[in-house]
Amino acid sequence: xxxxxxxxxxxxxxxxxxxxxxxxxxxxxxxxxxxxxxxxxxxxxxxxxxxxxxxxxxxxxxxxxxxxxxxxxxxx
Amino acid sequence: xxxxxxxxxxxxxxxxxxxxxxxxxxxxxxxxxxxxxxxxxxxxxxxxxxxxxxxxxxxxxxxxxxxxxxxxxxxxxxxxxxxxxxxxxxxxxxxxxxxxxxxxxxxxxxxxxxxxxxxxxxxxxxxxxxxxxxxxxxxxxxxxxxxxxxxxxxxxxxxxxxxxxxxxxxxxxxxxxxxxxxxxxxxxxxxxxxxxxxxxxxxxxxxxxxxxxxxxxxxxxxxxxxxxxxxxxxxxxxxxxxxxxxxxxxxxxxxxxxxxxxxxxxxxxxxxxxxxxxxxxxxxxxxxxxxxxxxxxxxxxxxxxxxxxxxxxxxxxxxxxxxxxxxxxxxxxxxxxxxxxxxxxxxxxxxxxxxxxxxxxxxxx
Numbered sequence: 001x002x003x004x005x006x007x008x009x010x011x012x013x014x015x016x017x018x019x020x021x022x023x024x025x026x027x028x029x030x031x032x033x034x035x036x037x038x039x040x041x042x043x044x045x046x047x048x049x050x051x052x053x054x055x056x057x058x059x060x061x062x063x064x065x066x067x068x069x070x071x072x073x074x075x076x
Numbered sequence: 077x078x079x080x081x082x083x084x085x086x087x088x089x090x091x092x093x094x095x096x097x098x099x100x101x102x103x104x105x106x107x108x109x110x111x112x113x114x115x116x117x118x119x120x121x122x123x124x125x126x127x128x129x130x131x132x133x134x135x136x137x138x139x140x141x142x143x144x145x146x147x148x149x150x151x152x153x154x155x156x157x158x159x160x161x162x163x164x165x166x167x168x169x170x171x172x173x174x175x176x177x178x179x180x181x182x183x184x185x186x187x188x189x190x191x192x193x194x195x196x197x198x199x200x201x202x203x204x205x206x207x208x209x210x211x212x213x214x215x216x217x218x219x220x221x222x223x224x225x226x227x228x229x230x231x232x233x234x235x236x237x238x239x240x241x242x243x244x245x246x247x248x249x250x251x252x253x254x255x256x257x258x259x260x261x262x263x264x265x266x267x268x269x270x271x272x273x274x275x276x277x278x279x280x281x282x283x284x285x286x287x288x289x290x291x292x293x294x295x296x297x298x299x300x301x302x303x304x305x306x307x308x309x310x311x312x313x314x315x316x317x318x319x320x321x322x323x324x325x326x327x328x329x330x331x332x333x334x335x336x337x338x339x340x341x342x343x344x345x346x347x348x349x350x351x352x353x354x355x356x357x358x359x360x361x362x363x364x365x366x367x368x369x370x371x372x373x374x375x376x377x378x379x380x381x382x383x384x385x386x387x388x389x390x391x392x393x394x395x396x397x398x399x400x401x402x403x404x405x406x407x408x409x410x411x412x413x414x415x416x417x418x419x420x421x422x423x424x425x426x427x428x429x430x431x432x433x434x435x436x437x438x439x440x441x
Contacts, residue, residue: 008213039213039411040286048218049179049211063179063206 001031001075006042007051013037016051016065023068029075122161129154148338155330155376159246163326164315166245171314174206175307179215181205186232187223191275194228199267202235212408217287226283227275234425235267238400242322246375251382258436259392266396266428273424282417325373333380340384357433360390361426364397374398393433401425 003020007013017035024031036042042050049063055074060066132153133139139146182205186198207215212233219229239260247256281288302310367374374395381391406418413421 039217040290043214043217043221043287044290046218048183048215049207050214063211 001029002056003031003033003074004036004045004054005033005051006036006045006047006054008039008042009037010050012065013051016053019065019068020053020071023071023075027072027075031075118161118165122158125154125158125161144338146338148334151337151380152330152334155250155333155379156327158249159326159330159376160319160323162245162249163242163319163322166241167315167318168311170204170241170245171311172307173204174314175302175310177201177205179205179207179211179218182232183219183222183224186219186228189225189228191225191227192272194225195231195268195271195275198224198228198231198271199235199239199264202232202267203239203241205232205236207236212405213411216409216412217290220283220287221290225275226280227271227273229271230274230421231267231271234270234400235264237402237405238267238396239263240399242318243375243395243399247378250375250379255382255388255392258388259395262392262432262436263396263400266400266425266432270421270424270428274420277420279417279420282414282420284412284414287412322373326376329373329376333376336377336380336384354434356387356390357393357430357437360394360433361397361401361429364394365401366403367398387437389433389435389437392436393429396429396432397426400429 003024005013005017005020007016013035017033021033023029024033036045042052045052045054045059047054047059047062051065052062053060053066053071053074060074061070129150133146133150134141137149139149182201185201186194189197216229216233219232220226244256244260247259378391378395381394382388401422406422409421410418
């Protein structure tokens with residue numbers, strides 16, 4: 001499983017990345033967490049508002065820091 | 077440099093506490109009971125702030141009524157709780173409204189609109205769509221590649237920061253509804269007009285090439301269905317996040333305002349920012365550009381300036397240029413816009429603001 005955190009590196013994006021990594025560690029999910037900070041790539045994935053989270057190419061959340069419960073739901 | 081800009085402009089939306097889970101089945105009767113009670117309490121405190129600040133300044137603290145320092149301290153002690161209380165109410169209300177909108181939805185509403193109608197709609201949506209300037213670039217690309225005309229996109233990008241809920245709420249509370257309404261109306265007019273002009277100039281080829289070659293795929297993600305309780309939580313999160321971020325600017329702004337209120341003699345402002353001289357409006361705009369404050373910090377200063385006889389037009393122009401024309405945002409937008417388009421953007425918006433300033437100096441006292 002591949003989880004992408006899309007965002008230019010602002011405070012919200014860092015927070016999102018941190019939460020996702022925490023949830024991955026807690027649940028022991030087999031997932032690779034990748035940060036995407038390049039504007040071209042972000043816009044190219046169809047994301048309009050950052051931070052956004054993609055799991056295996058599917059946009060799960062945009063424009064907000066997701067809650068831990070939500071993240072855990074995507075990892076199943 | 078860029079990094080620090082990103083940090084300062086980027087912490088926009090709510091970082092909710094990761095561990096707290098919302099309970100969707102919270103009973104609504106509790107809410108119905110708590111809401112009127114809370115508002116009544118809020119109102120009771122709010123209406124007694126003036127008396128409280130006087131008591132505190134002249135009875136409990138050793139200031140003499142009528143002294144410069146006393147006037148400053150009273151202003152500060154009165155404005156600080158007043159502004160904070162107003163902020164909480166306004167940010168909460170707007171937060172709840174914003175939970176009904178998203179940039180994705182706004183984009184879908186704006187795609188393929190004709191110029192004038194699109195500009196009007198974009199400016200209005202700019203007020204209610206949750207947007208933060210760190211998302212300006214993906215949003216810009218997302219809009220333009222989805223078929224939102226360039227001018228319409230600009231109307232959104234100008235209105236979103238300028239006609240700002242914090243600015244409106246504070247203006248209403250501190251200066252009065254008339255100035256607040258004027259500000260909203262003229263801010264929208266500038267956003268609509270500037271976007272329309274940019275659209276008419278046909279500057280599409282001044283977007284950076286890599287953006288033009290880009291084709292965005294895919295639609296927006298699934299929209300979550302939110303319960304009323306979720307929306308109230310969204311509002312509460314917005315209050316915690318926004319107040320946590322702006323309180324220092326608010327205090328600084330009120331301190332500057334208090335200094336002006338207590339120590340600057342009547343008439344000095346009228347001489348500097350009065351309506352007599354034509355150059356006072358351009359000066360106000362030029363002074364405003366390098367200042368990067370958010371709306372919350374600038375309004376107490378505006379209140380004090382107006383109180384000391386600064387002309388309304390010059391003051392509005394100053395406020396708009398501080399909020400709408402900010403250097404950090406230009407730097408961010410430079411990634412997608414060629415220099416010529418940035419220059420046009422600044423020129424058109426500045427012209428609009430100048431027009432507003434001259435108009436109100438001419439019409440009002």
